[in-house]
Structure formats: structure tokens, C-alpha cells
Amino acid sequence: MNALAATNRNFRHAARILGLDAKIEKSLLIPFREIKVECTIPKDDGTLVSYVGFRVQHDNARGPMKGGIRYHPEVDPDEHQTWELMHRLWQWILDEYSKFHGHSPAIVTGKPIDLGGSLGREAATGRGVVFATEALRNEYGKSIKDMTFAIQGFGNVGSWAAKLIHERGGGVLNRENAGKVRAKFIIEAANHPTDPEADEILSKKGVIILPDIYANAGGVTVSYFEWVQNIQGFMWDEEKVNNELKRYMTRAFHNIKSMCQSHNCNLRMGAFTLGVNRVARATVLRGWEA
Ligand SMILES: NC(=O)C1=CN([C@@H]2O[C@H](COP(=O)(O)OP(=O)(O)OC[C@H]3O[C@@H](n4cnc5c(N)ncnc54)[C@H](O)[C@@H]3O)[C@@H](O)[C@H]2O)C=CC1
Numbered sequence: 001m002n003a004l005a006a007t008n009r010n011f012r013h014a015a016r017i018l019g020l021d022a023k024i025e026k027s028l029l030i031p032f033r034e035i036k037v038e039c040t041i042p043k044d045d046g047t048l049v050s051y052v053g054f055r056v057q058h059d060n061a062r063g064p065m066k067g068g069i070r071y072h073p074e075v076d077p078d079e080h081q082t083w084e085l086m087h088r089l090w091q092w093i094l095d096e097y098s099k100f101h102g103h104s105p106a107i108v109t110g111k112p113i114d115l116g117g118s119l120g121r122e123a124a125t126g127r128g129v130v131f132a133t134e135a136l137r138n139e140y141g142k143s144i145k146d147m148t149f150a151i152q153g154f155g156n157v158g159s160w161a162a163k164l165i166h167e168r169g170g171g172v173l174n175r176e177n178a179g180k181v182r183a184k185f186i187i188e189a190a191n192h193p194t195d196p197e198a199d200e201i202l203s204k205k206g207v208i209i210l211p212d213i214y215a216n217a218g219g220v221t222v223s224y225f226e227w228v229q230n231i232q233g234f235m236w237d238e239e240k241v242n243n244e245l246k247r248y249m250t251r252a253f254h255n256i257k258s259m260c261q262s263h264n265c266n267l268r269m270g271a272f273t274l275g276v277n278r279v280a281r282a283t284v285l286r287g288w289e290a
């Protein structure tokens with residue numbers, strides 16, 4: 001099942017748990033705006049190349065919309081060049097927008113620090129995963145140092161998570177010992193890493209899954225902090241960024257748990273019902289229902 005179908009299925013399940021009005025459910029399911037653009041760019045050899053891009057803005061009932069930018073995975077597999085390319089692209093977006101609207105650093109996040117980026121953003125998703133894991137483990141009266149972790153994928157998120165888990169005394173499995181894994185907990189640090197069928201099988205086995213929409217939200221949270229700093233015209237130090245991130249991740253965990261208790265559901269449905277309910281309430285209050 002693709003990511004969109006799986007997300008829609010989770011959304012519908014959450015809507016049913018919440019007893020959402022059918023008209024609201026339908027209006028929340030349909031994106032507010034989908035834009036398709038075609039960009040024609042001259043290459044160094046003088047020829048023209050055309051790229052198609054999509055922008056989906058889902059819902060702005062609770063405030064401005066923001067999203068991650070995705071590229072085709074084969075654009076540039078070399079990590080260093082990808083980093084360079086990303087920074088040049090961020091700078092280009094900022095320059096083009098600022099030409100028409102004056103210097104506007106808040107319109108794009110993930111920028112280099114010297115162009116108004118936030119301290120702590122690079123590690124934020126991995127750090128958020130660790131804060132989420134700590135919040136979950138506190139529920140079970142254990143700490144990270146009592147546990148062993150198997151991390152799949154060692155890019156930005158995986159490598160930061162591994163480093164921070166190691167600093168807290170947790171063991172990280174490698175190729176040699178990974179075969180021993182009998183996981184009781186799965187922390188979804190990537191987007192949509194568990195298929196809905198696998199989700200059901202694992203849940204029936206009693207495996208506790210911390211869902212992606214919460215567990216990897218540290219990155220977008222610090223991107224939000226970047227936006228906040230840009231519109232304030234004030235730069236936070238890294239300690240403040242990390243402390244705020246911990247506060248947001250811990251508070252969100254408790255909000256999710258309380259939805260789980262009210263609706264007798266698992267953590268994924270706790271996270272979905274929390275989010276859907278907030279957007280539905282704002283939609284009704286703004287009088288936007290279909
Ligand atoms: N970087 C961020 O701030 C955020 C990332 N995410 C999600 O987290 C995931 C990882 O993102 P990044 O670390 O930024 O990407 P990345 O490209 O830096 O790292 C991904 C790593 O996974 C490895 N990999 C690919 N397929 C694999 C497989 N089948 N088994 C094991 N390893 C595999 C790659 O070799 C690479 O080392 C993605 O799903 C991304 O959408 C979600 C929220 C924010």
C-alpha cells in the first residue's frame with residue numbers, strides 16, 4: 001500500500017474513533033491546493049532541461065502550511081554534493097523570493113546558519129527521535145542505557161540518533177549482532193517505514209510502535225523554530241533550541257497518551273486522533289465545513 005493510501009486509511013480510522021461529522025471528514029481529506037509546475041533551466045552545456053514539480057498544501061485552518069521538499073532519489077547520490085546542492089537551492093529560493101518581497105528569510109527553512117538557519121536543525125530529527133524514545137521509556141520505567149537499539153539507515157536521522165543514544169549509554173547494534181533483535185519497541189524515525197499489514201501483525205504480537213508522524217517530528221519542529229526566529233529577527237542559542245525541542249516532544253507524547261486512554265487505541269491512532277481533532281475543531285470554528 002502506498003504512503004498516501006496508508007495515511008488516508010489511518011485518517012479515516014481516526015475520524016471514526018472521533019465520531020467526526022461526515023462532511024468535515026470529507027473536507028479534511030481533500031487537499032486545499034495542489035500545484036504542478038514545470039521549470040525549464042539552462043544547463044552548463046547550453047541545452048535546456050525541464051523538471052516537473054508538485055506542491056500540495058493540505059490545510060491551513062490552524063495557521064500557515066509548511067512541508068518538506070523531496071527530490072528524486074537519483075538526483076545526486078553523493079552525500080557531500082547533495083549537501084552543497086541543498087544549500088545552493090535554499091539560497092536560490094531565498095534570493096528569488098526576496099527579489100520581489102524584500103529580504104524574507106522566514107519563507108524557507110533548513111537554511112545554512114549564515115543565511116538565517118537555526119542552530120540545532122541538522123541534528124534535530126535524530127535528537128527528536130531520542131526525546132520521543134525517552135518519553136516512551138519513562139512510561140515503562142526504563143532508561144536508554146538499559147536498552148539496545150537496532151538502527152536501520154545511517155544518514156542524517158539515523159547517524160544523529162545513534163550518536164545521541166550512544167552518549168546516553170544505550171547500545172547500538174551492528175551488522176554482526178543485529179540478528180539477535182527481538183524488538184519490543186519500534187520507533188519510526190523514517191516516514192512510513194511500517195506497512196499497514198505489518199503494523200497489524202506487530203501490534204497483535206504486542207510490539208509497541210511509536211508512529212512516524214510523532215517520532216520524526218523533531219526536524220519539522222526545529223524548522224518551525226527557524227521560522228519563529230526569522231520572524232522575530234532573533235537567533236536562539238543551540239541549548240535553547242534543544243530544550244524547546246525536548247519540551248515539545250515530551251508534551252506531544254503526553255497528549256498522544258491521553259488520546260490513547262480516552263479512545264482506547266494504540267499510539268498511532270493516538271497521534272492521528274490528536275492531530276485530526278485539532279484541525280477539525282479549528283475548521284468548524286472558522287466556519288469552513290463543506
Ligand atoms: N532529515 C530530516 O530532517 C527528516 C527525515 N525524515 C525521514 O527520515 C528518513 C531518513 O532521512 P535522512 O536521514 O534525512 O535521509 P538520508 O538520505 O540522509 O539517509 C538515509 C539512509 O538510509 C539508508 N538506507 C536506504 N534504504 C535502506 C534500507 N532499505 N535499509 C537500511 N538503510 C537504508 C541510506 O543508505 C542512507 O544512509 C526518510 O524517510 C526521511 O523522509 C523525516 C523527517 C525529517
Ligand SMILES: O=C(O)CCC(=O)C(=O)O
Pocket residue numbers: 066067068069109110191216217219220223224
Ligand atoms: O524541516 C522541515 O520542515 C520538513 C522536514 C521533513 O522533511 C519531514 O518532516 O518529513
